[in-house]
Amino acid sequence: MRRPARLLTLLALPALLVLAWWAVSGGSxxxxxxxRVGRAFVETWFSERLVVDVLPSxxxxxxxxxxxxxxxxxxxxxIGLSPRLxxxxxxxxEFFRAVPPPVLVPLIMLLAGIDTFMKVLVIVSGCVxxxxxxTVEGVRALDEVLxxxxxxxxxxxxxxxxxxxxxxASPQIMTGLRQALSIGIILMVIxxxxxxxxGLGFTIVLFQRQFQITEMWSGILLLGLIGxxxxxxxxxxxxxxxxxxxxxxxxxx
Amino acid sequence: MTGAxxxxxxGLAGLGGLLALTEAVPRLGLVDERFLPPATRIxxxxxxxxxxxxLWIALGETLRGWALGLALAFCAAVVTGVVIGVVPGLRALTxxxxxxxxxxxxxxxxxxxxLLFGPSLGSTLLLVVYASxxxxxxxxxxxxxxxxxVAADTARAYGLSVWSRVRHLVWPTALPYVMTxxxxxxxxxxxxxVTAELVIGSPGLGAEIQVAQSSGAIPAVYALxxxxxxxxxxxxxxxxxxxxxxxxxxxxxRSEVAA
Amino acid sequence: MLExxxxxxxxxxxxxxxxxxxxxxxDVGAGELVCVVGPSGCGKTTLLRCVxxxxxxxxxxxxxxxxxxxxxxxxxxxxFQEYGRSLFPWMTVRQNVELPLKEKKxxxxxxxxxxxxxxxxVGLGDVSDAHPWQLSGGMQQRVAIARAVAYEPQVLLMDExxxxxxxxxxxxxxxxxxxxWRDLGVTTLFVTHDIDEAVYLxxxxxxxxxxxxxxxxxLKVDLPPERDQLTTRSLPRFGELRGHVYRQIQRARxxx
Numbered sequence: 001m002r003r004p005a006r007l008l009t010l011l012a013l014p015a016l017l018v019l020a021w022w023a024v025s026g027g028s029x030x031x032x033x034x035x036r037v038g039r040a041f042v043e044t045w046f047s048e049r050l051v052v053d054v055l056p057s058x059x060x061x062x063x064x065x066x067x068x069x070x071x072x073x074x075x076x077x078x079i080g081l082s083p084r085l086x087x088x089x090x091x092x093x094e095f096f097r098a099v100p101p102p103v104l105v106p107l108i109m110l111l112a113g114i115d116t117f118m119k120v121l122v123i124v125s126g127c128v129x130x131x132x133x134x135t136v137e138g139v140r141a142l143d144e145v146l147x148x149x150x151x152x153x154x155x156x157x158x159x160x161x162x163x164x165x166x167x168x169a170s171p172q173i174m175t176g177l178r179q180a181l182s183i184g185i186i187l188m189v190i191x192x193x194x195x196x197x198x199g200l201g202f203t204i205v206l207f208q209r210q211f212q213i214t215e216m217w218s219g220i221l222l223l224g225l226i227g228x229x230x231x232x233x234x235x236x237x238x239x240x241x242x243x244x245x246x247x248x249x250x251x252x253x
Numbered sequence: 254m255t256g257a258x259x260x261x262x263x264g265l266a267g268l269g270g271l272l273a274l275t276e277a278v279p280r281l282g283l284v285d286e287r288f289l290p291p292a293t294r295i296x297x298x299x300x301x302x303x304x305x306x307x308l309w310i311a312l313g314e315t316l317r318g319w320a321l322g323l324a325l326a327f328c329a330a331v332v333t334g335v336v337i338g339v340v341p342g343l344r345a346l347t348x349x350x351x352x353x354x355x356x357x358x359x360x361x362x363x364x365x366x367x368l369l370f371g372p373s374l375g376s377t378l379l380l381v382v383y384a385s386x387x388x389x390x391x392x393x394x395x396x397x398x399x400x401x402x403v404a405a406d407t408a409r410a411y412g413l414s415v416w417s418r419v420r421h422l423v424w425p426t427a428l429p430y431v432m433t434x435x436x437x438x439x440x441x442x443x444x445x446x447v448t449a450e451l452v453i454g455s456p457g458l459g460a461e462i463q464v465a466q467s468s469g470a471i472p473a474v475y476a477l478x479x480x481x482x483x484x485x486x487x488x489x490x491x492x493x494x495x496x497x498x499x500x501x502x503x504x505x506x507r508s509e510v511a512a
Numbered sequence: 513m514l515e516x517x518x519x520x521x522x523x524x525x526x527x528x529x530x531x532x533x534x535x536x537x538x539d540v541g542a543g544e545l546v547c548v549v550g551p552s553g554c555g556k557t558t559l560l561r562c563v564x565x566x567x568x569x570x571x572x573x574x575x576x577x578x579x580x581x582x583x584x585x586x587x588x589x590x591x592f593q594e595y596g597r598s599l600f601p602w603m604t605v606r607q608n609v610e611l612p613l614k615e616k617k618x619x620x621x622x623x624x625x626x627x628x629x630x631x632x633x634v635g636l637g638d639v640s641d642a643h644p645w646q647l648s649g650g651m652q653q654r655v656a657i658a659r660a661v662a663y664e665p666q667v668l669l670m671d672e673x674x675x676x677x678x679x680x681x682x683x684x685x686x687x688x689x690x691x692x693w694r695d696l697g698v699t700t701l702f703v704t705h706d707i708d709e710a711v712y713l714x715x716x717x718x719x720x721x722x723x724x725x726x727x728x729x730x731l732k733v734d735l736p737p738e739r740d741q742l743t744t745r746s747l748p749r750f751g752e753l754r755g756h757v758y759r760q761i762q763r764a765r766x767x768x
Contacts (some may be wrong), residue, residue: 009349013346013347013349014353030369087259087260088264088267089267090264090267095483103458103459103462106462107475107478109466110288110471111288145597146600152588153589153612154616163600164600185360186358190363190452193360193452204364216364216368219361220361220365227357244643247643248643
C-alpha cells in the first residue's frame with residue numbers, strides 16, 4: 001500500500017470515533033467534549049502533578065516490576081531445572097497464581113502500612129507469579145538435544161545459564177513478563193486508590209469524588225497513554241530479545 | 254502413570270510443607286500472630302465463614318459478575334472479530350484503534366464505573382467486560398487470519414455463501430484460538446470482578462475482604478484470600494475442561510499465541 | 513583409542529525394567545572410521561549416549577585413550593541426528609561453532625582460525641553470520657559438523673547424522689565426512705540405520721542385534737580406501753558386503 005493510503009486507513013477510524021465523541025458529548029455532564037478533555041489534560045498533568053503524582057507512581061511500578069522480574073526469574077530457573085523441586089512446588093505456585101492479585105492490597109496494607117514500600121510490595125507480590133511460573137515452564141521445556149550439546153562441549157556453570165538456559169527459556173519468560181506488566185499497572189492504580197494521599201490512582205479517584213468530570217476523563221486518558229506507552233516499549237524490547245525466535249518461525253504471531 | 258502418581262505425592266508434600274510452615278512460623282513467634290495467623294486458624298476461620306449464608310451470597314455475586322461479564326465480552330468479541338476478519342479491508346481499518354484501546358488498563362475505568370453505576374453489579378460488569386473483551390478479540394483475529402488462504406479460495410470458488418463460509422471454514426479454524434481467548438479472558442475477568450468489588454464496593458468476595466480488612470479481622474482476610482485462590486483455581490479448571498471438551502475433535506494441538 | 517567392553521544398559525523405571533543393551537564389546541583403533549548398524553529400535557542411540565558419557569552404563573565400561581568414561585570426555589565431539597535442535601537458534605553460525613572453543617579457553621586468534629577453517633572446510637564460509645534457521649537442513653547439519661571439527665576432538669561420534677536429509681544432500685554429506693576424516697585422521701564412530709551408508713563409509717561395520725542388543729558381527733570392509741559414490745557403490749564387492757550385512761540384520765529382526 002502507498003504511504004498516504006496507509007496513513008488514511010490508520011487514521012480513518014480513530015478520527016471517526018473522535019468525531020462521534022464530539023457529537024455525543026454536547027451538553028452531557030458525564031461525557032465532556034474531546035477538546036475540553038484535551039485542555040484539561042494539558043492543564044492537569046503538565047503541572048507539578050507530573051512530579052508529585054505521576055512520576056512517583058510510574059517509578060514505583062517500574063521498581064516493583066523489576067524486583068518481581070529478578071525474583072521470578074531467579075527462583076524460576078532453579079525450580080525449572082530440578083524435576084523434584086518442580087513437582088513439590090508446582091501446586092503451591094499454581095495456588096498463588098490463582099489468587100487474584102488485587103486481594104493482596106488490603107492484606108499488605110495491614111501488614112506493611114501505607115507507604116511507598118507497601119505499594120512496591122503489592123506490585124512485586126502480584127507480578128512475581130506469572131513471571132515465576134512461565135520461567136519454570138520455559139526452563140522445563142528446554143531442548144534436550146541442546147542440553148546434551150552443552151554437556152558434550154563443556155558448556156557449564158554460568159556460561160550454560162547465560163547462553164543456554166536463559167536464552168532458551170526467554171520466549172516463555174517474556175510471556176510471563178508481558179502478563180505481569182498488565183497486572184502491575186492494575187496494582188499500581190488500585191494500591192493508590194485504596195489508601196494513599198498521592199499518586200495517579202489517588203488523584204483520579206479524587207477528581208471523581210469531587211465531580212471534576214473533565215479532569216477525571218483526562219486522568220483516564222493519561223492512564224490509557226501510560227498503558228499504551230509501556231506496552232509499546234515492551235513490544236520493542238520483546239522484538240529485540242526474541243528476534244531469533246520470531247525469525248525461526250517458532251512463534252506464530 | 255506411576256510417574257504422575259509420584260509427582261502427585263511430591264505436590265501434596267509441597268502443599269503440606271506450606272501449611273506446616275504457616276502453622277509453625279507464627280507459633281514459634283518468628284512472625285507476630287497478629288500479622289500471620291497459624292494455618293489452622295486461617296482454615297478454621299474459613300470453615301466458620303463457609304457456614305454462614307453471607308459468604309455464599311458474596312461468592313455467588315462474584316461468580317455472577319464474572320460469568321455475566323465474561324459471557325457478554327465473549328459474544329461481543331467473537332462477533333466483532335469474525336466481522337472484522339470476514340469483511341475485506343476492515344482489519345486494516347480497525348487495527349490502529351484496536352492497538353490503541355487494548356493496552357488501556359481497565360482499572361482506568363474505575364472512576365467512570367463508580368460515577369455511572371456506584372457500588373453495584375454494573376460497575377463489576379463494566380470492568381470485566383472491558384478487560385476480557387480484548388483478550389478474546391485478539392485471539393479471534395489471530396484465528397480468523399489463520400484460515401488457510403487456499404481453503405478460503407476453494408470455498409469462494411465453489412460459491413459458498415458468506416454465512417456458510419463463516420460456519421464451515423472460519424469458525425472451525427478459529428475455534429482453538431477462540432477457546433484460548435476464552436481461557437485467558439476467564440482469568441482476567443475473575444481478577445477484575447474482585448477488583449471492582451474491592452475498590453468500588455460492589456457486592457462480592459472483594460467487598461467482604463475490604464470489610465474484614467477495615468475491621469482489622471486479619472484471620473478473616475487471610476481466609477478470604479485463600480478462598481479467592483481456590484475459586485481462581487476452580488475457574489481455571491472449569492474453563493480448561495470446557496476447552497478440552499469443545500476441542501476434543503480438533504486435530505490441532507495448539508500452543509498459546511503471543512498476544 | 514575407543515574401547516567398549518561388556519557394555520550393558522538397563523532402563524529402570526518405576527515398576528518395570530527394560531534391558532536395552534545386553535552386552536556390547538568392540539574397539540575403534542586410533543584414526544579408524546567404524547560404522548554401527550542395526551535394526552531400528554536396537555539401542556543404537558543408547559549405545560552412543562553411553563559412549564559419549566551422556567548416559568551412565570549399567571555395567572561394563574567405555575575407555576577413551578585408556579581413560580574410563582564417566583561423563584562427557586573432554587576431547588570428544590558429537591554430531592546429533594536432530595540437526596535443527598542441536599544448534600542454538602539465538603546464535604549465528606559462527607557463534608555456534610565458536611562457543612565450545614570459548615568454553616575450552618582457546619585464545620581469540622586461534623579461535624578465529626579454527627572457526628573460519630572449519631566453516632570453509634564444510635563449504636559454509638560465506639554464511640557464517642546467518643542464523644541456523646535461515647539455512648536448509650543439510651546446511652544446518654554441516655554447521656554441526658563444522659562445530660565438531662573446530663573442537664579438534666580425539667574421537668568423533670555421529671548419531672544417524674543424515675537420517676533426516678534428502679538423498680542428494682546425504683550423498684554430499686557422506687563424501688564430506690570421508691574427506692574430513694581423511695584430512696584430520698580423527699577416530700570416528702558413525703551410527704546409522706542405513707546399510708549402504710555403513711558399508712560405503714566404514715573401514716569396519718559393527719552389526720548389532722535387536723534389543724536386548726549384542727554384537728552380531730564385526731565386519732571388515734575390504735573395499736579400496738579411496739571411495740566414490742559412483743564407482744565404489746557399483747563394485748561387486750560392495751554389493752556382496754551390503755547383501756551380507758542385510759542378511760544379518762534380517763536375521764536379527766527375525767530373532768526378536
